[in-house]
Amino acid sequence: MSGARRIPGAGLLAGAPPVSFCFDGHRHTGVAGESLAAALIANGERVVARSFKYHRPRGVMGIGNEEPGALVTIARPTGDEPNVRATTVELYDGLEARGQNAWPSVRFDLTAVNDVLSPLFPAGFYYKTFMEPVSAWPFYERMIRRIAGLGEVPRVADREIYTSTHAHADILVAGGGAAGLQAALIAARAGARVILADENPWFGLGLLGETATIDGLPAHDWAREVGKELAQFENVTLLKRTSVAGRYEQGFVILCQNLRDAPPAAGDPMPRWRLWKLRVKQTIIATGAIERPLLFANNDRPGVMTTSAAVGYLDRYGVLVGGRIMVAAGDDAAHDAAARLARAGAQVTVVDSRDSGSRIALEAGASVEWRARAVNTRGRAGVTTVRIEGSAGHRWVPADIVATSGGWSPALHLYAQTGGKPVWDDTRQMFIPGTTEQGAVTVGACNGTFDLGAALGEATSAAVKVCEAIRLTAAARSPVAENSHDTAGAGQWSEVRGRKRCFVDIQNDVTVADLDLAVQEGYRSIEHVKRYTTLGMGTDQGKLGNVNGVKAIAEARGEAMSAVGTTRFRPPYVPLPMGVVAAHLSPDQHHPMRRTAAHQLHEAAGCVWLNAGAWLRPQFYRRGGETDLEAVNREVLAVRRNVGLVDVSTLGKIEIAGPDTITFLNRVYTNGWSTLKVGMGRYGLMLREDGIVFDDGVTMRLGEQHFVMSTTSSGAGAVYEWLTMLLETRWRDLRVTLMPVTEQWFAAALAGPKAREVLGRVAEGFEVSNDAFPFMGGRVGRVAGIPARVFRISFSGELSYEINVPADRGEELWTALLDAGRPEEMAPYGLESMGVLRLEKGHFVIGREAEGRTNPYDIGLGRMVSTKKWFVGKEALDFPEMKNPRRRQLVGVVPANKTERLPSSAHLVLPEAPDKVGGSQGWVASMAWSPTLDHDIALALVEGGHARTGERLLAYAPIAGKKVAVDLVAPHFYDPDGGRQSG
Amino acid sequence: MLLISCPFCGERPEDEFGFGGDASVRHQGGGDGTEPASVEQYADYLYLRDNPKGRHAEYWVHRYGCRRWLVAERDTVTHEIFSVKSASEGGTG
Numbered sequence A: 001m002s003g004a005r006r007i008p009g010a011g012l013l014a015g016a017p018p019v020s021f022c023f024d025g026h027r028h029t030g031v032a033g034e035s036l037a038a039a040l041i042a043n044g045e046r047v048v049a050r051s052f053k054y055h056r057p058r059g060v061m062g063i064g065n066e067e068p069g070a071l072v073t074i075a076r077p078t079g080d081e082p083n084v085r086a087t088t089v090e091l092y093d094g095l096e097a098r099g100q101n102a103w104p105s106v107r108f109d110l111t112a113v114n115d116v117l118s119p120l121f122p123a124g125f126y127y128k129t130f131m132e133p134v135s136a137w138p139f140y141e142r143m144i145r146r147i148a149g150l151g152e153v154p155r156v157a158d159r160e161i162y163t164s165t166h167a168h169a170d171i172l173v174a175g176g177g178a179a180g181l182q183a184a185l186i187a188a189r190a191g192a193r194v195i196l197a198d199e200n201p202w203f204g205l206g207l208l209g210e211t212a213t214i215d216g217l218p219a220h221d222w223a224r225e226v227g228k229e230l231a232q233f234e235n236v237t238l239l240k241r242t243s244v245a246g247r248y249e250q251g252f253v254i255l256c257q258n259l260r261d262a263p264p265a266a267g268d269p270m271p272r273w274r275l276w277k278l279r280v281k282q283t284i285i286a287t288g289a290i291e292r293p294l295l296f297a298n299n300d301r302p303g304v305m306t307t308s309a310a311v312g313y314l315d316r317y318g319v320l321v322g323g324r325i326m327v328a329a330g331d332d333a334a335h336d337a338a339a340r341l342a343r344a345g346a347q348v349t350v351v352d353s354r355d356s357g358s359r360i361a362l363e364a365g366a367s368v369e370w371r372a373r374a375v376n377t378r379g380r381a382g383v384t385t386v387r388i389e390g391s392a393g394h395r396w397v398p399a400d401i402v403a404t405s406g407g408w409s410p411a412l413h414l415y416a417q418t419g420g421k422p423v424w425d426d427t428r429q430m431f432i433p434g435t436t437e438q439g440a441v442t443v444g445a446c447n448g449t450f451d452l453g454a455a456l457g458e459a460t461s462a463a464v465k466v467c468e469a470i471r472l473t474a475a476a477r478s479p480v481a482e483n484s485h486d487t488a489g490a491g492q493w494s495e496v497r498g499r500k501r502c503f504v505d506i507q508n509d510v511t512v513a514d515l516d517l518a519v520q521e522g523y524r525s526i527e528h529v530k531r532y533t534t535l536g537m538g539t540d541q542g543k544l545g546n547v548n549g550v551k552a553i554a555e556a557r558g559e560a561m562s563a564v565g566t567t568r569f570r571p572p573y574v575p576l577p578m579g580v581v582a583a584h585l586s587p588d589q590h591h592p593m594r595r596t597a598a599h600q601l602h603e604a605a606g607c608v609w610l611n612a613g614a615w616l617r618p619q620f621y622r623r624g625g626e627t628d629l630e631a632v633n634r635e636v637l638a639v640r641r642n643v644g645l646v647d648v649s650t651l652g653k654i655e656i657a658g659p660d661t662i663t664f665l666n667r668v669y670t671n672g673w674s675t676l677k678v679g680m681g682r683y684g685l686m687l688r689e690d691g692i693v694f695d696d697g698v699t700m701r702l703g704e705q706h707f708v709m710s711t712t713s714s715g716a717g718a719v720y721e722w723l724t725m726l727l728e729t730r731w732r733d734l735r736v737t738l739m740p741v742t743e744q745w746f747a748a749a750l751a752g753p754k755a756r757e758v759l760g761r762v763a764e765g766f767e768v769s770n771d772a773f774p775f776m777g778g779r780v781g782r783v784a785g786i787p788a789r790v791f792r793i794s795f796s797g798e799l800s801y802e803i804n805v806p807a808d809r810g811e812e813l814w815t816a817l818l819d820a821g822r823p824e825e826m827a828p829y830g831l832e833s834m835g836v837l838r839l840e841k842g843h844f845v846i847g848r849e850a851e852g853r854t855n856p857y858d859i860g861l862g863r864m865v866s867t868k869k870w871f872v873g874k875e876a877l878d879f880p881e882m883k884n885p886r887r888r889q890l891v892g893v894v895p896a897n898k899t900e901r902l903p904s905s906a907h908l909v910l911p912e913a914p915d916k917v918g919g920s921q922g923w924v925a926s927m928a929w930s931p932t933l934d935h936d937i938a939l940a941l942v943e944g945g946h947a948r949t950g951e952r953l954l955a956y957a958p959i960a961g962k963k964v965a966v967d968l969v970a971p972h973f974y975d976p977d978g979g980r981q982s983g
Numbered sequence B: 001m002l003l004i005s006c007p008f009c010g011e012r013p014e015d016e017f018g019f020g021g022d023a024s025v026r027h028q029g030g031g032d033g034t035e036p037a038s039v040e041q042y043a044d045y046l047y048l049r050d051n052p053k054g055r056h057a058e059y060w061v062h063r064y065g066c067r068r069w070l071v072a073e074r075d076t077v078t079h080e081i082f083s084v085k086s087a088s089e090g091g092t093g
């Protein structure tokens, strides 16, 4: 029995309508707008989750984002949401929640046997388990996956709506407590553009039950009035239910705003979450402080909670958390809380480790025992009795709630995320800001200032200074706080009373004993202990547990807290839903998709699309009931025997102008350019500075000082960037100008023995005969009436013309060429067919055969490497390794039995030792069925491959379970002399 | 996310830019082959780079803006950016 109940008329939601909700199949009634945690407590649900490793029962321990244990799955029509903190979801009618990590339910969890077996799960369990023998890993992994974990990943795509927005402001105030409200008010009155964000549905929640008054008003009423005043300012944006999740350099801040918890009504466009990407000049951090749990044995049982949470449920929601409440106190603030709980009707006992203190709880009817502390708890599904250690010895006392006061930890996350260094204040027993942060200032409890009057004063002067920094004049008027005093102390925190089952991290089941063991095993740095024990690595990121962890480690090391320090604070402060990170983008918007000018014509012609880098390109064009292979075969044979048309707009194009262009080309390409005549082009090979093949393509000389360079489709951006870097930083004296023009042109290639006839019908202003327009020539004229640059270059190995026209006339050109090719029944072909054509020719492709470790010699292009001049990468080609005969080199591969198909993704292995570990001789980089040759062909990178033609290997694809005998051959399968393209 | 003040475009967020490495590294080989480098010197140049703590001159390219190369002086600890200028004026690589 929990003894929890609702107090009529109490809380901020008095008068809100009742709603029905369901937890683990039990139907309950709650109040609209209260947290699910409040509703669960009010309905006597004590066990709401099971812990990560030991499956120990977990109840509600906190009241907000700090909650470590009460994680539930919310069943929603748009897809289930696992690992939701019950303390942060607002109750709506029909809400359905489930407990997690338990079977069959969190009340009766059969896997809780882990708790009994807990000695088998010590610190570093995972590291110790995943050692030899390797063969046992799959077994352990299956076992661990079954029993350790949180909620289940949803199996269907999330259909919720999310949104994101960019915003700018002068000042962000993080936290809407007393200090944050006051700072926002000062800045608002000074005319600053202010955003005030608070994670709760109300401002000033910490002021509920506060005994001090501000400007004569009860403190929380003052907060409400300031909230109303702020709402009147046009220069102020108030964001409730909004967490400041991350603070980055130069005023960049991420906020996550909860817009609704209830599923959307049909047609309701309101998103569930909004991500704010904010850039601000100054940030005032007023994030308050989080109360620490106490460290004693079985401090994780349902019913153990922080005192601020215990009284918070009463103040906010009118929910009394239990009938018999034990308050483990050590400062006067806990007596204030105990008094409120007692006045609400609970039977309250305060055990205070001090000799004496506040009498307020006593006067409210609580019994108070000085020099006493809580040291253990009992109870199967939640606390039933608490062990007290007092001046009269030990005894067990009945209680259903243990409210613990372990002192306060300023919420330094935002302060520290950009490098602020927390320091340990030994007097007040807390980490406080130790350095000043650029563009940010901490005020109030997160700065270690707990006295209300002092916090308001601090907020006022900080806001005035921040306004001055952005050249605004602010009036430094601070409200008067009466009866204000610093009640916060370290509570009973000074002693750790337990090792085993004394939990530091409630979510990840890290105990003091685990931390002892880690230190014993030689882990000293807090960062290492954290990763070894998983301390603070849960979804709560140790908001309650981390400082307790530092304390336990300090004790185990026999050193001061300051010697241990904190782990690095990293964003985000709260878990962000994956959906809000992706926000409104649909899957194809994550990556800009580029389409060529003839896109719609391809679509109409029945093309099958292929994502090729940033581009959407036709893979092939299907006719009737053709299979993929049949379509590709048809297209390839049309080019070999007749003529085809392909869209090559995606190739990068850079215009180059200037008197020093030949010098420039000589430096960026391995081969020589000095003899290139106007009207002719040349193929160039470009290396990185480390001698590895970077890019290739043809550069045409259109005029004495005018060139156009062609790059690979995927390299267009990188090549332009690299060339501009060379010109801007190293070769400033070269008179060369570059202009990237890929998008300005549409390009199509006519390829095949009949290409000349087709072009001849539409060419204007230039001759197409072999003599007048030779191989590697470039002409400027008109094609089908459109201004065009025509280059006679070939990738397919056939007679071929690449026709470039302004992009806005691409459709016109494409249509005109197809018309001109009608007598030949010319058809378009796609990227797949182009791949087969180039493979038959043995042309390498950047990204396939030249794969980032390949030098010119490896792919048989040593003849392209000039010895007469310098070029980028030349020095690296002199490295001894670059000419090592055992490097992986380009070879052709054909099946030994030509009727056999090659497996895809195959390694090439020695037939006598196919399974030898490390015995791979290389791999197949590209393979295809060659309709021209009627068998499979492939290009492969093989160790010392140039000297191995004629050798027989096995193409081995272990995943497909296929082994095929292959012969290594020269990498030119078709027309090796190149007569077809130049005739 | 950094806010980088492009001398051609103004203040823009980091995701418009690409990083180009240490702008103080002197190119071995003179950058145009005029000062031949030994294999050792060149390998050092390629593979051994400093990772300084504090002020650092580095190349950035305004990839989704003017596409120009810039030299930014940035503190690698605090991320404070002290200056950004066109690479045509700064950098010694």
Ligand SMILES: [Zn+2]
Residues within 6 Å of the ligand: B006, B007, B008, B009, B010, B062, B065, B066, B067, B068
């Ligand atoms: Zn720019």
